[in-house]
Amino acid sequence: PELSLSELERITRRFTWEIAGFIGPDRDIPAPDMFTNAQTMAWIMDTYSILAGYTVSGVVTGKPVEVGGSLGREAATAQGCVYAIREAAQYLNLDLRGATVAVQGFGNVGWHVARILSELGCFVVAISDVFGGVHNDKGLAVRRDVKAHCDATGSVVNAPGTEAISNAELLELDVDILVPAAIEGQITRDNAHRIKAKIVAEGANGPTTPSADAILAERGIFVVPDILANGGGVTVSYFEWVQNTQKLFWLEEDINSRLDAIMTRAFHDVLRISDREKVNMRTAAYILAVERVAMAARMRGIFP
Structure with a gap:
């Protein structure tokens, strides 16, 4: 059975009490992921602050703006993914305006990726969630039809002006850009040879298995890996931490501008290697990640 809001709060606060000695703004900083949200982070911050005896905003990120959260954090993972897609498209000489897109998953990442790409002129032709998917070759009205229907019914299935499609079928559509933004292990050795997208941008963590990754590489499909594509969330979490510790408040355009610069630089650093x-x-x-950690370890040296 689903927990009530009161039950979730009690569980979260008790969990925070248990881990309070292991977290902190200069130690380990939780952030929202699957099955948690901004409210969860607010409960953690409040509980930790009560135990500390003063407000410690920087103990978590992804909080509501009202209690020290950052503008732009909710859409940050998707926004960063879109910046990576933009750079990949430029590299492949693919014009985003008019490009076709399929998005698997319609949670926080999938919804915002679909919305932003649609606003950039892409044709989002398919979207799915855990219950199934919807498809329209001419492009979906992402906000007007799909999001409104999902808000009203709890699923994208049967959104107006759409045809039904399964999650498996969505992955194999003949589109320019595929964004797996649901759960891990969706592109496997069993379906990798049927993926037709030019760009696969991994909005989810680990949506492609290692064996599938090798098949996609052999077929020349450009994969923007999760470690790069969905780095926008943790980047804006860092921005939130900076704002909390320095007592700053940045406008959303400042957040997105800084995120754009970081994602663009990261993409080209990886592309260069x-x-x-x-x-x-x-x-x-x-390779880049290991090089950076190794360099830092060499600079710090060994003690004792």
């Missing part, structure tokens, strides 16, 4: 080492973008991202 991909070209240099003749590896796919995922391997290049891992």
Whole structure:
């Protein structure tokens, strides 16, 4: 059975009491993910602050703006993913205006990716959630039809002006851009050879299995890996932490401008290694990550 709001609050506060010694603004900072939200973060912050004896806004990120959260945080993962898609499209000489898109998942990431890409002139032709999907070759009215229907019924299924499609069928549509933004393990060795998208931008964590990744690379499909594509959320979490610790409040356009600069630079840093080492973008991202950690470890040295 589904927990009531009161039950969720009590569980969250008790959990915070248990982990209070392991978290903090200079230690470990929780942020929302699946099955948690801004309200969950507010409860954690409030409980931790009561235990500390003063308000500690920076103990969590992804909070409501009213209690120290950051503008732009809700859509940050999707916004960062769109910036990465934009750079990938430019690299492949693909014009986003008129490009076709399929989005698997209509949670926080999938909804905002679909909305932003639609506003940029893309034709979002398919969207799905856990219950199934909807499809229209001419493009979906993402906000007017799909989001409104989802808000009213709890699912995108049967949104007006659409045809039914399964999650599996959505992944194999002949589109320019595929955004798996649901759960892990959706593109596997069983369906990787049927993926037709030019760009796969991983909005979810681990949507492509290693065996599928090799197949996509062999077929020349440009994959923007999760470690890069969905980094916008944690980046704006960092922005929120900075604002909390420095007592600042940035406008949303400032947030998105800073995020754009970071995502664009990260994309081209990874692309440069991909070209240099003749590896796919995922391997290049891992190489860059290890190089940075190794450099920091060498600079700090060994003690004692």
